[in-house]
Amino acid sequence: MSNKPQNLAQSAAPGVICVGLGPGDPELMSVKADRLVRGARHVAFFRKKGRPGKARQLVDGLLRSEASEYAMEYPVTTEIPVDSPEYVQLLSRFYDDWCLRLAELAKQEQVIVLCEGDPFLYGSFMHLYTRLRERGDVGLQVVPGIPGMVGCWHATGQPITWGDDVLGVMTGTLSEDELVRRMETADALVVMKVGRNLPRIRRALVRAGRLESAWLVQNGSTANEQVERLAEVGDEVCPYFAIVLVHGQGRRPEAAW
Template sequence: MASAHGKPGIVCVGLGPGDPDLMSVKADRLVRGALHVAFFRKKGRPGKARQLVQGLLAPGVTEYPMEYPVTTELPVDSTDYVAQLSAFYDDWCTRLALLAQTKQVVVLCEGDPFLYGSFMHLYTRLRERTGTAPEVVPGIPGMVGCWHATGEPITWGDDVLSVMTGTLPEDELVRRMQTADALVVMKVGRNLLRIRRALTRTGRLDAAWLVQNGTTATQQVARLAEVADDACPYFAIVLVHGQGRRPEAAW
C-alpha cells in the first residue's frame, strides 16, 4: 500500500506534542494535502489529534472519526474491555484497508505513533492482513515537549530514564521508580493520586513536576507537590529529572 505522492494507501502521521510548529515538514505536507483523514476520539469529543490540525486541512476533506467503544468505563484488564477494543481495531482495520485500495488515507496521531499510540494496534493488523506495513511518519513525543517545558534537562551523564504509565498498580510504580534516575509517567489523568502516593513512598515527590497540555496554548507547568489532588487531563505527564554525572563548572 504505497502512499508516496498521494497514491492509494495508508500513512500514519505523528503530529508531535501539541504545538503545530513542532510538526515535521513531512507531516505538515501530508496533513495539508490530505483528501481523506482518520483519527481516534472518544465519543462526543472532537479528538486530540483532530484538534491539532485545526485550520490545516484542505476544504472538502473527508473525515473518518474512529470512536472508541470504551475508554475509562471498564478496567483495562477486564475481559469485556479487551473484547470491545479488539473488535473496534479489527473493524477499523477492515474499513481502512478497503478505503486504501483506491484512496490515500492519512491517519492522524498525536505525539509519535509508535509510543503508546492507538495506531499501533491498527498497524500490526494491517501488516498481517495485507502483507504490507503502512507508512508511519515519526513525531516528537509528548514527553519531550513536556520536559522542555520545565526548562531543565531530563538526563545527565549516565542517568537511566524510565518511562511508565500511570495505569500501573501502585506497587509496580514504586518498584520502577526505585530503579531509575529520571522518570516519565504518562497517562496521568485520574491516576494522579496513585502516582503521587508512589512518588511519596520513594521519596521523590518534591522533585516531581506535572506538565499539563505541554507545548499548547493551555500548557501548565508546576511542582507536583504544589498541585491539588483534583483529577488532571489525560494529556498530562509527571517528570522527575535525573541528577547524574556532569563536568564541574570552570568558574
C-alpha cells in the same frame, strides 16, 4: 510480512499513512507531516465519544475544506477496568472493524491517520498497524513525530537526563506497587497517562521518596500549557495526556568559573 512502501508519502498513492503530529505545538510538526496533512483527501483520527479528538484539534486550520473525515470513536475508555475481558473484547472488535474499513478505502485512496506525539510510543494506531501489516494488501507507512514527553520536559526548562542517568518511562495505569518499584530503580522518570491516575502516581512517588522532585506538565507545548511542582497541586482530575516528570541528577562537568 512488512508492507511499507517507502514512496507512499511522496505522492497520493493508495494506502494508509499514520502521521505523528508531535507534542502539540503545530510548529513542532515535521515538514513531512505538515505536507501530508495539508494535502490529505481522507483523514482518520481517534477520539472519545462526544469529544473533538486531541489529534484532530492539532490540525485545525490545516485540512483541505473538501477532505473527508473519519472519527474512530472508542467504544470504551475508563468506564470499565482496562484489564477486564470485556474491555479487551470491546477494543479488539473496535480495532478489527476500523482495520477492515481503512483497508477497503486504502485500496483506492490514500488515507492519513492522525496521531499525537509519535505513533509508535503508546499510540492507538499501533493496534491498527499490526492488523494492517498482517493483512498485507494495502500500502502502509508511519511518519515519526516528536513524542509528547519531549515537549513536556522542555517546558520545565531542565534537562531530563545527565551523564549516565537511566530514564524510566511508565504509565500511570500500572499498580501502585509496580510504579514504586520502577520509580526506585530509575534516575529520571516520565509517567504518562496521568488523568484520574494522579492520586496513585502521587502515592507511589511519596513511597519512593521522589515527590518533592516531581513536576506535573499539562498540555505541554500548547497555548494552554501548565507546568507545576506536583507537591504544590491537588489531586483534581487532570488531562489524560498530562505527564509527570522527575529529572535525573547524574554525572556532569562542573563549571570552571
